[in-house]
Amino acid sequence: MTDEPSILETSVSERLAAEALIVDVDGFEGPLDLLLTLSRTQKVDLRKISVLQLAEQYLAFVEKAKELRIELAADYLVMAAWLAFLKSRLLLPPDPTEEGPSGEELAAHLAFQLERLQAMRDTSARLMGRDRLGRDFFQRGITEDVTRTRRVTYTANILDLMQAYARIRTKDEFRPLSFDARESILTMEQALDRLRGLIGFAGEWTDIMSYLPDDWAGDPKRRRSATASTFAATLELAKEGKLELRQAETFAPLQMRMRGDARDG
Amino acid sequence: MAEERDDDSLFEAPPMAEQERMVEAILFASAEPVSVRELTGRMPHGSKPAEAVTHLQKRYEGRGIRVVRVGEAWAIRTAPDLGFLMQKETVETRKLSRAAIETLAIIAYHQPVTRAEIEEIRGVAVSKGTIDQLLELEWIKLGRRRMTPGRPVTFIATESFLDHFGLESARDLPGLKELRQAGLLENRPPPGADEPD
């Protein structure tokens, strides 16, 4: 019993405070926040805090919560287990064979974390207490002063962009992002092979569309691919001097025929 | 604020120079011209806004902005001879369409990417207008041609894109897992609930 004096010797007011804390348990934002609140009862600068005493305060709090059948979230219990470990490290003489950081190092880091959290709390209060735009100082009330040119510009922010991407990708989540639609693509090599075989028959000007493979002329997707690759293939053959191409006007049908010298010879 | 009125300064108006400052701030921040009556209502008791506004008007003579009377009210306006500088202020901003933002997202995440690949990922055709719009906004540009048959052009995101979206580089865009952690994958509207492309 005497080895836990700090719990038994707490005054009535401190016990009341502890109970008030328990009622408030939902108000804490995690174990570190709870530790910071508990540390205030020591009424010293955070740099001079007794981590041992703080560990005991925390463990007493968790004990009390158990008595009152208040369920604490797992991370509070994880912290309790860690503090119990820390406490034993701090109380027992250091074991030179033991690996890892010493109790003092761990305690110092905890004190650092508390001090850092407190510092961020203080600065956030200072920040929010500053003169603020729209509350203490103001921007120009009318922005459109001179109406001269009207230019439409489009805008989007990073959230829109990420949401759009997420929307597309979750829709596709179970579909691999590979090109599985190969069966509706006629490659240029295929078209070239085909045309080389047929070119000898093109003595007269003929619409190149008539050279599409039969089974590629129906389905629009296949037709589009076949048209593109066939056209590319005719360009390739024209470059090789095997055929001539002509078009009466923009968007008119493209016609091809065997080159004259090839025809004659 | 209320405590300031407790002593005998209660009925003493602030000095004219101070009143002038007040009129200046009010006219600046108001969305509409402000009448003398409204100024009187907003300024400390005993103030003479009509006088203050005249001083202010004089002070701004020849400056880049002027104090002008608009009917019964007062406003601050830019000097008319500087109107040529203001052309940028009359820009109308519109939200980018869903088709455009999705196309842009795909280009940003997958660049360099061809139009066929964009269509593959989106699962719908990408209209020429969409690509043109993004090109015009200078958020995308043409990249190297893909060394595949037909040598299709690819699209990549531009510096202006990074600028506009406040990114240092396109690699800084968060991945799907990070998007999920940020809760951005949940507000997904049900399919078909949105406007068509």
Place this chain on the structure above:
Amino acid sequence: MAEERDDDSLFEAPPMAEQERMVEAILFASAEPVSVRELTGRMPHGSKPAEAVTHLQKRYEGRGIRVVRVGEAWAIRTAPDLGFLMQKETVETRKLSRAAIETLAIIAYHQPVTRAEIEEIRGVAVSKGTIDQLLELEWIKLGRRRMTPGRPVTFIATESFLDHFGLESARDLPGLKELRQAGLLENRPPPGADEPD
């Protein structure tokens, strides 16, 4: 471009007093801060807006409106001591949760900072919606990815953040120097941990 050399006077920058007027008009007409780069783009060739704006700032000292620096940009804002006159213009901002305020402060003081680091400092997971809310307010944005395993995304504070809190730059954050000297902005890994992340 080459033709500019043909007639010197044609492209001579306006006198500094005139440039000051121009900067005054441009800053005045825009609700958002205007960067020096944009000023340069809008003013006649050869103008020195950075110099003009400094003159202008001096001119407005002690007035009801002030010329303030916001990061790399400049803006005109009403003097904070006159806020009491502006009830009508006050914009009701959504109240930020304590978690959001602390997260914002951590990002501002520790930037660039990863989500894991924010959680390490607060000792609790960053709840869903907190980062979202700050992004939506445009007070934070994505920074460069951290070059550590997993290449986590980082967050940094924006120009709007500076504007909202009346800060000239992130270096002017209150207490920054003291915090740094006290070592409280260091990313100190827990003893015995190999990898901070």
